[in-house]
Amino acid sequence: MGQHEKIATSLPAAVTEAVGASLAGVDAELARRYPGDPGTRQPVHTVYVPADAYTAGTVRSWGDQALAALDEHAPDAAALGRVLGLPDALAGPVYERVRDKLTREPVEDLRIDFEDGYGPHSDEEEDEAAARAARIVQETYSGGTPGTSAPYTGIRMKCLEAAVRDRAIRTLDIFLSGLMTGGGLPDGLVLTLPKVTYAEQVAAMASLAGEFERVYGLAPGRIGFEIQIETSQAILAPDGTATVARMIDAAGGRATGLHYGTFDYSACVGVSAAYQASDHPAADHAKAVMQVAAAGTGVRVSDGSTNVLPVGSTPQVHEAWRLHYGLTRRALARAYYQGWDMHPGHLPTRYAAVYAFYREGLEPAAARLAAYVARTAGSVMDEPATAKALSGHLLRGLDCGALDPTEVTRLTGLTRADLESFTAPRG
Missing domain, CATH: 3.20.20.360 (Malate synthase, domain 3)
Incomplete structure (x- = not known):
């Protein structure tokens, strides 16, 4: 297919708009009921x-x-x-x-x-x-x-x-x-x-x-x-x-x-x-x-x-x-x-x-998260939801004092702000 050749579609824009309108209530309910984790510290x-x-x-x-x-x-x-x-x-x-x-x-x-x-x-x-x-x-x-x-x-x-x-x-x-x-x-x-x-x-x-x-x-x-x-x-x-x-x-x-x-x-x-x-x-x-x-x-x-x-x-x-x-x-x-x-x-x-x-869990989680960021699979192919879980593990460890920021950054190449970006509540 040529670089400038138009890709064919069949549905008119009105169809997409109609689907969006029909799901507007669901979108609002999802945002209200399921905002995601607040991203704050949870005591142990x-x-x-x-x-x-x-x-x-x-x-x-x-x-x-x-x-x-x-x-x-x-x-x-x-x-x-x-x-x-x-x-x-x-x-x-x-x-x-x-x-x-x-x-x-x-x-x-x-x-x-x-x-x-x-x-x-x-x-x-x-x-x-x-x-x-x-x-x-x-x-x-x-x-x-x-x-x-x-x-x-x-x-x-x-x-x-x-x-x-x-x-x-x-x-x-x-x-x-x-x-x-x-x-x-x-x-x-x-x-x-x-x-x-x-x-x-x-x-x-x-x-x-x-x-x-x-x-x-x-x-x-x-x-x-x-x-x-x-x-x-x-x-x-x-x-x-x-x-x-x-x-x-x-x-x-x-x-x-x-x-x-x-x-x-x-x-x-x-x-x-x-x-x-x-x-x-x-x-x-x-x-x-x-x-x-x-x-x-x-x-x-x-x-x-x-x-x-x-x-x-x-x-x-x-x-x-x-x-x-x-x-x-x-x-x-x-x-x-x-x-x-x-x-x-x-x-x-x-x-x-x-x-x-x-x-x-520090080293395994850090290695998997670093591989995810680098888009190298290793022996496990992780998805965004797993990256969120891996980051959550490290953040909870930091919050309670089990882990130090320096060792987490050394093993992942990520700052705390980077980790929090993976676990941010639904936007």
Whole structure:
């Protein structure tokens, strides 16, 4: 065919225009419902602390207790490597990074708990606790001392069921009002709505957030929240549809995460106490539905926790560590990049598991991404979606401290901005 020869087509422009017009509504729905991942940092865990136990020293105390546990039960890299089955070449870098993390930023996401972990209190006591929590959050955020605040912090209020609804709303109001009068909402503010069973409860929470924004003249959508999945009704509606998908829609763009509640959900579906764990088939089913419902929406999914605490003798601690490490690695492989930690002794194995996961994947991911950029296939022919996943792996490793920017750039030839360009939300 000659260079200037016209390529034949058969359809008039009006046909293309008509197709575009017929799909305009779908285009708008795709953009609204599935904007893609927001591209922001996702914490690797959430730590829950009862509201009456929360102080300005909580984060530092958790870090110090975790370091003390390492000193007592795994005083060097070789010891931790033996407990967790890490190869020598990996144990050293992981151990050093874990200790640094526990010193510098022991908690990534802190939730001040006014629900199950708080227990029964009078209204006056809860009012005071909510106001105190707001003051301490502002103080620790503005203090700027490393290791004393978490990048993400907020409260888990009570649920919006009738018996505790008024109390839940009042606690939320006191906490947010305290933050506003104390200097404004922190960038890392996170709110958690527990025990959700109907999408209407999510819509009500979104309405509360909107009213608060109106009162203080905040930008619409400034206040988001996580939805805690703790009931079977949150997964499957009476008509057989996925309730959790409706919940995301009912949030009106305010939902930031879906958090799996291991023990409440397990009990709800009748799992015996001895078998309530995040790797139970019932848990896997619930999280798989959550994952599919959240895919593409920008809402992140978090795994739950283990109630086996690393306390007691060294053999007991090691056994609990191995369990927690294994559950965390299992979750990471299933793309649940966040979980709950219930005790300071869980922090060493949380970070050891996360760091081992990202460091083991560093060189293979970097090589595949570099080959993709260079358009050389090697032994694997990757597509744009895989390049997005590879970049996401490296970015999550950088965010939590598992990887260093210099080593990622050395292995890929890419800057952080380059990596982010692969993972950017749908435009």
